[in-house]
Amino acid sequence: MPEVLEVESYRALAQRLVGKRITRGWADAYASKKLPSPSSWARAVKGLTLEGTARRGKLLLLETDGVTLGLRFGMTGVLLIDGDAGIEGLFYGPHEYKSKWVRAGLEFDDGRKLVVHDPRRLARCEIDPDLGQLGPDALSLTRRQFDQVVHVVRGEGPAIKARLLDQSAVAGVGNLLGDEILFDAGIDPRTPTGLLDDLQRDRLFRSFTHTMRSLKKRGGSHLGAHMPGRFPDGVCPLDGATMLSSTVGGRTTYWCSLHQK
Ligand SMILES: [Zn+2]
Incomplete structure (x- = not known):
């Protein structure tokens, strides 16, 4: 499962998108469990420009010209950009990617897509996450x-x-x-x-x-x-x-x- 080392490689992958503007975002009911509603994510992210990436433990932070976006990956979450995974062999067995397991995503103005793939449905999107608990x-x-x-x-x-x-x-x-x-x-x-x-x-x-x-x-x-x-x-x-x-x-x-x- 993703621990600090895996999330650090997700961060390095997301770093490729710095400078790009988010044109669209979405999160399903599971990924938006810590938000007021699934549409909160879509509304909050639209039009933001990614200015940097950071991480605290297993929490990935996407810093923008507005709010900070947080991604947690639970037990089985993987971050992918256009199908490129941030890790190789994260799990014991062979890893399978299926579109039905994609829980949340961001689309950027250069056409690239960042998605969170999570069969176990424990990954979460957050807006301005509280780092005080970590x-x-x-x-x-x-x-x-x-x-x-x-x-x-x-x-x-x-x-x-x-x-x-x-x-x-x-x-x-x-x-x-x-x-x-x-x-x-x-x-x-x-x-x-x-x-x-x-x-x-x-x-x-x-x-x-x-x-x-x-x-x-x-x-x-x-x-x-x-x-x-x-x-x-x-x-x-x-x-x-x-x-x-x-x-x-x-x-x-x-x-x-x-x-x-
Ligand atoms: Zn021993």
């Missing part, structure tokens, strides 16, 4: 920001996996990136955030930035080192130990029974 961006997370992410005010705090997935703590980490970071750091995803010691926090920050950099280079959230062991009865690709699986932070989580403590 933590700092995962791709540029500093050590100081990271220390805030793992800071716990009272008690043991949530499991570290849950904290990494909390978009208000850090924006952009999804299920696969979360598991990969903890696999790389050798930390059990169920460890209460407040119980991580200094050494673990150092390792976690290194693994966080390393995972973002290396998977961005490799081309996606699904290309992490733990992925070969990510199935029932899988074994750890590092040490051959059994991989464990359970729901942590509301998501199916995989970790190594040996090297993740």
